[in-house]
Amino acid sequence: xxxxxxxxxxxxxxxxxxxxxxxxxxxxxxxxxxxxxxxxxxxxxxxxxxxxxxxxxxxxxxxxxxxxxxxxxxxxxxxxxxxxxxxxxxxxxxxxxxxxxxxxxxxxxxxxxxxxxxxxxxxxxxxxxxxxxxxxxxxxxxxxxxxxxxxxxxxxxxxxxxxxxxxxxxxxxxxxxxxxxxxxxxxxxxxxxxxxxxxxxxxxxxxxxxxxxxxxxxxxxxxxxxxxxxxxxxxxxxxxxxxxxxxxxxxxxxxxxxxxxxxxxxxxxxxxxxxxxxxxxxxxxxxxxxxxxxxxxxxxxxxxxxxxxxxxxxxxxxxxxxx
Amino acid sequence: xxxxxxxxxxxxxxxxxxxxxxxxxxxxxxxxxxxxxxxxxxxxxxxxxxxxxxxxxxxxxxxxxxxxxxxxxxxxxxxxxxxxxxxxxxxxxxxxxxxxxxxxxxxxxxxxxxxxxxxxxxxxxxxxxxxxxxxxxxxxxxxxxxxxxxxxxxxxxxxxxxxxxxxxxxxxxxxxxxxxxxxxxxxxxxxxxxxxxxxxxxxxxxxxxxxxxxxxxxxxxxxxxxxxxxxxxxxxxxxxxxxxxxxxxxxxxxxxxxxxxxxxxxxxxxxxxxxxxxxxxxxxxxxxxxxxxxxxxxxxxxxxxxxxxxxxxxxxxxxxxxxxxxxxxxxxxxxxxxxxxxxxxxxxxxxxxxxxxxxxxxxxxxxxxxxxxxxxxxxxxxxxxxxxxxxxxxxxxxxxxxxxxxxxxxxxxxxxxxxxxxxxxxxxxxxxxxxxxxxxxxxxxxxxxxxxxxxxxxxxxxxxxxxxxxxxxxxxxxxxxxxxxxxxxxxxxxxxxxxxxxxxxx
Numbered sequence: 001x002x003x004x005x006x007x008x009x010x011x012x013x014x015x016x017x018x019x020x021x022x023x024x025x026x027x028x029x030x031x032x033x034x035x036x037x038x039x040x041x042x043x044x045x046x047x048x049x050x051x052x053x054x055x056x057x058x059x060x061x062x063x064x065x066x067x068x069x070x071x072x073x074x075x076x077x078x079x080x081x082x083x084x085x086x087x088x089x090x091x092x093x094x095x096x097x098x099x100x101x102x103x104x105x106x107x108x109x110x111x112x113x114x115x116x117x118x119x120x121x122x123x124x125x126x127x128x129x130x131x132x133x134x135x136x137x138x139x140x141x142x143x144x145x146x147x148x149x150x151x152x153x154x155x156x157x158x159x160x161x162x163x164x165x166x167x168x169x170x171x172x173x174x175x176x177x178x179x180x181x182x183x184x185x186x187x188x189x190x191x192x193x194x195x196x197x198x199x200x201x202x203x204x205x206x207x208x209x210x211x212x213x214x215x216x217x218x219x220x221x222x223x224x225x226x227x228x229x230x231x232x233x234x235x236x237x238x239x240x241x242x243x244x245x246x247x248x249x250x251x252x253x254x255x256x257x258x259x260x261x262x263x264x265x266x267x268x269x270x271x272x273x274x275x276x277x278x279x280x281x282x283x284x285x286x287x288x289x290x291x292x293x294x295x296x297x298x299x300x301x302x303x304x305x306x307x308x309x310x311x312x313x314x315x316x317x318x319x320x321x322x323x
Numbered sequence: 324x325x326x327x328x329x330x331x332x333x334x335x336x337x338x339x340x341x342x343x344x345x346x347x348x349x350x351x352x353x354x355x356x357x358x359x360x361x362x363x364x365x366x367x368x369x370x371x372x373x374x375x376x377x378x379x380x381x382x383x384x385x386x387x388x389x390x391x392x393x394x395x396x397x398x399x400x401x402x403x404x405x406x407x408x409x410x411x412x413x414x415x416x417x418x419x420x421x422x423x424x425x426x427x428x429x430x431x432x433x434x435x436x437x438x439x440x441x442x443x444x445x446x447x448x449x450x451x452x453x454x455x456x457x458x459x460x461x462x463x464x465x466x467x468x469x470x471x472x473x474x475x476x477x478x479x480x481x482x483x484x485x486x487x488x489x490x491x492x493x494x495x496x497x498x499x500x501x502x503x504x505x506x507x508x509x510x511x512x513x514x515x516x517x518x519x520x521x522x523x524x525x526x527x528x529x530x531x532x533x534x535x536x537x538x539x540x541x542x543x544x545x546x547x548x549x550x551x552x553x554x555x556x557x558x559x560x561x562x563x564x565x566x567x568x569x570x571x572x573x574x575x576x577x578x579x580x581x582x583x584x585x586x587x588x589x590x591x592x593x594x595x596x597x598x599x600x601x602x603x604x605x606x607x608x609x610x611x612x613x614x615x616x617x618x619x620x621x622x623x624x625x626x627x628x629x630x631x632x633x634x635x636x637x638x639x640x641x642x643x644x645x646x647x648x649x650x651x652x653x654x655x656x657x658x659x660x661x662x663x664x665x666x667x668x669x670x671x672x673x674x675x676x677x678x679x680x681x682x683x684x685x686x687x688x689x690x691x692x693x694x695x696x697x698x699x700x701x702x703x704x705x706x707x708x709x710x711x712x713x714x715x716x717x718x719x720x721x722x723x724x725x726x727x728x729x730x731x732x733x734x735x736x737x738x739x740x741x742x743x744x745x746x747x748x749x750x751x752x753x754x755x756x757x758x759x760x761x762x763x764x765x766x767x768x769x770x771x772x773x774x775x776x777x778x779x780x781x782x783x784x785x786x787x788x789x790x791x792x793x794x795x796x797x798x799x800x801x802x803x804x805x806x807x808x809x810x811x812x813x814x815x816x817x818x819x820x821x822x823x824x825x826x827x828x829x
Binding site: 178182190194195196199200313321 | 376396413415418431432
């Protein structure tokens with residue numbers, strides 16, 4: 001029985017740990033499907049975490065904090081669009097600039113407002129999201145398999161966890177079953193075709209970036225107002241980049257990107273559990289090696305285990321209409 | 324008196340300092356096929372892009388059916404019944420035919436009923452015009468000819484009454500051209516108006532009833548096609564009289580000097596693009612390679628000129644083996660053996676665009692006397708030589724210090740040609756010598772190639788322009804899918820015969 005509950009708790013943490021990755025990967029799909037590289041997922045996630053924590057602290061309601069984070073992230077996406085869509089700047093450079101700006105800005109603002117470099121005050125229970133216990137979770141726990149599945153795996157997560165997995169079919173539906181999705185995919189493949197069909201290429205890319213901003217805000221808020229009760233310096237810890245890798249590994253497709261995110265989440269969850277565990281014959285594995293697992297996996301997978309990832313054809317290229 | 328369906332008045336358009344369209348006036352009558360002819364860079368495409376709403380004119384007015392309209396985007400044009408088939412197709416390659424056609428005109432937020440209706444409507448349209456297109460096929464699986472039909476279908480579905488086609492035949496085989504012309508004629512019979520942009524005189528004579536000629540951004544004449552001739556149109560295009568036929572002396576064939584045995588070559592993606600090719604060229608002979616773009620001609624020329632590795636087989640020059648899969652001579656060594664190469668892609672391989680003309684004129688020979696001595700360039704010699712050779716080859720403007728990218732395509736080609744011909748090569752490999760080159764320069768370049776042949780050089784000429792192959796070559800081989808699928812003496816060969824071979828049918 002202990003084995004089963006071990007597995008259950010591993011799956012439970014996998015779902016939780018993957019949540020920000022899933023939001024970020026979905027955000028990335030919108031930007032990159034429209035032809036705009038988004039390296040700035042990392043920076044935006046960090047900013048969202050900061051804004052959500054500060055907003056919740058002052059306004060006393062985590063939902064208002066989330067709303068603020070959404071507004072700020074959409075603004076950052078628009079900034080990226082202004083530099084790389086309107087002014088046709090290098091998309092990677094624009095992203096790097098945003099990332100660097102935000103690392104410094106969050107630390108500096110935290111110092112100025114709260115007197116602690118890179119830390120915001122701890123949120124109380126009213127100011128943060130709490131775990132949601134699904135109805136009858138306690139009553140059903142003792143039923144074998146189903147009880148474990150329902151009570152230990154499905155129940156007891158933050159609202160963001162449910163939203164993240166709900167977002168995947170919605171993103172799939174938007175991208176592949178609506179006219180907006182058709183135009184989104186077309187603009188990332190051949191913007192000239194979109195232009196000659198009478199659709200404004202720039203407007204399409206801005207719309208995609210706006211959706212991108214909304215989605216990434218959820219990832220940040222999850223970090224600072226749900227799993228943690230404050231913001232701390234560089235708390236996104238590379239998740240934006242990991243999500244980008246998952247998206248590429250998932251070939252810019254919501255379903256496969258989800259699987260990639262779960263895989264990364266799982267190695268991370270495993271990593272936490274493996275720390276300090278003695279393996280037979282090998283002994284204790286150094287902590288550093290275990291912590292590096294998700295990243296090693298990224299490199300190995302991207303280095304060619306998943307076949308060639310074909311990016312949208314026009315990605316990274318500003319659309320220039322007149323010669 | 325027929326009223327014009329489309330009327331342009333005093334259209335002006337500039338890109339930076341380039342005045343692409345100057346005070347253009349044009350009337351196009353309903354139910355006609357109207358040709359617009361002019362050389363590359365004459366401003367034809369720009370003008371039609373303005374009509375399609377892709378570019379906005381700096382000044383001037385556009386009337387459709389007598390009503391003045393303001394075209395701010397292609398959407399406005401499409402709504403007003405204008406459709407355009409661009410030279411480079413505006414299709415999303417990994418979309419289906421259906422998705423490409425409804426893009427921008429989906430009619431519903433979530434796909435459902437309207438998508439079904441669109442499919443039914445399109446199937447009807449396909450039947451009406453005998454298009455034979457599978458709406459669920461992915462574009463990347465379709466041939467160029469079919470892609471073009473998708474573009475036409477797209478315009479028709481969007482309600483085009485005026486259909487503009489920009490250089491539609493450039494990528495087609497003669498048979499595909501016949502099919503296209505059949506479609507265009509039947510569209511005309513339905514009452515649609517067709518505007519055909521081209522630089523090929525023969526298409527104008529074949530298809531149009533009226534023709535307008537553009538030169539250097541200006542409209543230089545309108546006429547009924549039946550009242551004019553090819554020669555007259557060519558003169559209007561260029562501004563002086565041109566010789567359309569090449570005068571060629573009887574062949575004086577020498578011994579075989581260049582031999583290719585069972586050659587296979589792979590491209591950068593490791594796909595075999597040249598398959599088991601055998602050929603021989605004699606001195607004093609021009610061997611033409613015909614074929615649709617992308618059937619291995621590029622890789623063949625690159626392998627022969629020492630740029631690309633030989634996968635298997637061998638190449639012999641004067642009976643001496645120069646390349647096989649184990650060792651091959653690089654372009655410089657080949658040059659010393661008397662091989663010269665005018666590459667297909669002159670911007671990428673033939674020239675350094677940012678260099679001055681005189682630098683490109685001697686590049687490759689720059690380390691030899693008299694251009695340099697003890698590793699120091701002799702500028703006086705170089706300038707003197709450049710002045711002389713630019714005059715000889717009629718490079719305009721005749722200014723050796725001008726940056727090469729500022730010359731027109733034809734003049735850039737003359738710079739390369741002068742450099743490659745100057746050393747009197749024994750064998751000359753030429754790829755697409757007149758792509759993007761104006762008529763006046765074509766005449767000059769063709770004459771130079773003939774002169775080289777008469778002087779006893781062996782020339783291998785690869786071109787996608789069948790007319791060029793037919794007028795210059797003594798012998799013609801046709802490439803399809805990397806293989807040589809036919810070889811003919813250039814006597815009484817028709818473009819139709821070659822077309823069948825090029826399509827891989829015969």
